Amino acid sequence: MAAPESLAAARGRYRLGRRLASDLGLAFTYLSLVAACVVLFLPMLWAITGSLKSSGVLYSYPPQIFPREWQWVNYLEVFRIVPFLLFARNSVIITVTALTGQVLISALVAYGFARFRFRGRNVLFVLLLSTMMLPQQVILIPQYLLYAQLRWIDTYLPLIVPFWFGHAFSVFLLRQFFMTVPRDFDDAARIDGANPWIVFWRILMPLIQPALIAVGILGFRSHWNSFIDPLIYLNSTSKYTLLLGLSYIKSNYLVDSGGDPHENWLMAASIMVTIPTILMFFVLQRHIVRGVVLSGLKQ
Amino acid sequence: MPVMLRRGLQREDVQGYLFISPWLIGVVVFFIGPMVASLVLSLTDYSIIAPGLSFLGVENYREIALDPLFWKSLGVTAYYLALDVPLGQVGSLALALLIHRQIRFKSLFRTILYLPSVTPIVAAASIWLWFLQPRFGLMNGALGLFGIDGPAWLASREWAVPGLALVTLWGIGGARMIIYLAGLQGVPEELREAARIDGAGVWRVFTAVTLPHLTPTIFFNVIIDIIGSFQQFSVAYIATDGGPDNSTLFYVLYLYRNAFNYFRMGYASALAWIMLLLLLAFTLVQFRGARRWVYYGGA
Numbered sequence: 001m002a003a004p005e006s007l008a009a010a011r012g013r014y015r016l017g018r019r020l021a022s023d024l025g026l027a028f029t030y031l032s033l034v035a036a037c038v039v040l041f042l043p044m045l046w047a048i049t050g051s052l053k054s055s056g057v058l059y060s061y062p063p064q065i066f067p068r069e070w071q072w073v074n075y076l077e078v079f080r081i082v083p084f085l086l087f088a089r090n091s092v093i094i095t096v097t098a099l100t101g102q103v104l105i106s107a108l109v110a111y112g113f114a115r116f117r118f119r120g121r122n123v124l125f126v127l128l129l130s131t132m133m134l135p136q137q138v139i140l141i142p143q144y145l146l147y148a149q150l151r152w153i154d155t156y157l158p159l160i161v162p163f164w165f166g167h168a169f170s171v172f173l174l175r176q177f178f179m180t181v182p183r184d185f186d187d188a189a190r191i192d193g194a195n196p197w198i199v200f201w202r203i204l205m206p207l208i209q210p211a212l213i214a215v216g217i218l219g220f221r222s223h224w225n226s227f228i229d230p231l232i233y234l235n236s237t238s239k240y241t242l243l244l245g246l247s248y249i250k251s252n253y254l255v256d257s258g259g260d261p262h263e264n265w266l267m268a269a270s271i272m273v274t275i276p277t278i279l280m281f282f283v284l285q286r287h288i289v290r291g292v293v294l295s296g297l298k299q
Numbered sequence: 300m301p302v303m304l305r306r307g308l309q310r311e312d313v314q315g316y317l318f319i320s321p322w323l324i325g326v327v328v329f330f331i332g333p334m335v336a337s338l339v340l341s342l343t344d345y346s347i348i349a350p351g352l353s354f355l356g357v358e359n360y361r362e363i364a365l366d367p368l369f370w371k372s373l374g375v376t377a378y379y380l381a382l383d384v385p386l387g388q389v390g391s392l393a394l395a396l397l398i399h400r401q402i403r404f405k406s407l408f409r410t411i412l413y414l415p416s417v418t419p420i421v422a423a424a425s426i427w428l429w430f431l432q433p434r435f436g437l438m439n440g441a442l443g444l445f446g447i448d449g450p451a452w453l454a455s456r457e458w459a460v461p462g463l464a465l466v467t468l469w470g471i472g473g474a475r476m477i478i479y480l481a482g483l484q485g486v487p488e489e490l491r492e493a494a495r496i497d498g499a500g501v502w503r504v505f506t507a508v509t510l511p512h513l514t515p516t517i518f519f520n521v522i523i524d525i526i527g528s529f530q531q532f533s534v535a536y537i538a539t540d541g542g543p544d545n546s547t548l549f550y551v552l553y554l555y556r557n558a559f560n561y562f563r564m565g566y567a568s569a570l571a572w573i574m575l576l577l578l579l580a581f582t583l584v585q586f587r588g589a590r591r592w593v594y595y596g597g598a
Contacts (some may be wrong), residue, residue, distance in 0.1 A: 046429065046430050135575060142334075274417070
């Protein structure tokens with residue numbers, strides 16, 4: 001009876017080994033995650049404390065993370081040196097109007113692609129997909145010339161109007177979502193006499209709300225963070241978006257007229273620009289993950 | 300009956316086209332039109348400030364082939380891609396693997412890792428400008444603790460591109476990581492368990508089971524990453540403006556300067572088309588190579 005006993009002992013030892021390995025693995029996981037979080041948070045921490053330093057403390061050596069006195073007035077200074085509230089208003093106007101069109105019209109087009117077997121549908125859908133992949137720089141210059149012809153330069157129109165013709169990636173996402181809704185919903189409504197428009201607006205739109213939110217979030221980010229287009233199309237400072245304003249501060253206010261360094265202003269402005277996107281993330285975290293996953297699963 | 304069938308089909312045609320009409324108009328006006336115009340412009344010497352234009356044939360392309368700044372910007376972009384894409388992919392995958400495990404505070408970790416990618420890129424570039432400040436930045440301060448004399452980063456020719464790569468690598472916890480997380484959910488747990496029972500260690504399970512199942516996700520991520528990173532503009536525009544000594548002259552920054560600083564719209568259009576062809580060729584090569592390493596499950 002010795003053999004089974006030693007087998008049990010061996011099995012026990014094996015299990016213990018496994019458990020130890022798995023505990024070690026778990027410890028390694030936590031350590032790595034904490035380390036990654038700390039490392040990734042450092043630049044943000046440096047920006048936050050930098051935004052609260054006086055210009056005398058900014059250039060102290062060796063660098064000190066936490067200033068002895070927190071100079072909150074830097075945040076007010078940003079509003080003094082540039083019309084920051086105006087920039088914020090401009091950003092909000094552009095984002096809201098562009099995004100509204102993007103979501104509504106893309107849903108309409110997605111419904112067309114998902115529910116009607118019209119001639120040429122597949123070819124057009126491939127065209128839609130290829131417009132998603134094309135680097136925007138290829139059409140940047142003719143678009144600029146077109147808007148110049150229309151006298152749209154230095155207006156918000158180039159940043160808004162194209163999105164009222166649907167946005168390829170949003171159409172793609174929403175179409176995928178429409179496809180998951182059984183046609184029975186449409187058919188039932190059709191039998192009750194509803195036309196395709198009613199089916200779209202009353203029946204399907206409420207059903208695909210999560211996808212609309214996901215598209216809205218992705219769209220919010222791309223409009224809020226958009227830089228090259230506003231840079232090209234907006235000339236007057238009074239029309240600047242927040243990010244153009246940030247770039248403006250960076251070019252003109254890193255040093256004040258007295259020669260003192262002012263990275264603290266740039267950091268305060270950077271943080272204020274980032275806060276809305278972070279808030280958005282916290283409020284809608286679940287949907288963001290779903291949106292990204294949706295977008296990633298297309299392949 | 301056949302007549303009715305045909306009429307029904309036609310009605311679906313009309314309805315379908317009605318719903319997709321906004322996009323159809325948009326794609327012609329804002330996409331196909333500009334695309335053709337861009338190709339034509341690239342064969343001319345069009346400049347928005349001088350009236351008229353003359354047809355040059357492939358002269359722009361010939362000039363580009365002899366333009367040292369074109370080769371410089373291509374080299375800078377290639378160098379940036381060589382740093383950003385592999386490190387970013389490995390980093391994102393590593394984070395996804397860590398967070399995929401059964402751990403506590405999962406959503407807290409995910410949030411902290413995700414936050415840098417929420418920061419608008421212009422703000423991120425500003426924040427890193429301060430973080431990498433050669434003498435008073437935290438980066439070199441921290442390196443100093445280990446006795447390392449940090450480089451001048453964005454102010455030096457050798458370290459400017461790696462510095463900018465750090466700015467974008469800051470976002471490794473963003474969309475790419477979440478797409479990897481989604482990919483990991485598709486790896487059959489039974490297979491991993493079976494491998495473990497057969498005595499495979501952590502690393503062996505990863506290379507023999509997890510990694511092959513992830514290859515479609517990796518492939519997708521890499522393609523998107525290369526296309527996106529090749530178009531990187533804002534980081535260089537804000538943090539270095541191409542300097543010092545053109546060491547961070549990204550391809551799109553050079554294109555932008557030709558179009559909107561030197562007003563050489565024809566030349567810039569040719570640059571854009573070369574970029575499109577390069578990306579197309581690169582993507583095709585990757586699709587070819589993919590046959591050898593991308594594994595699509597049983598399908």
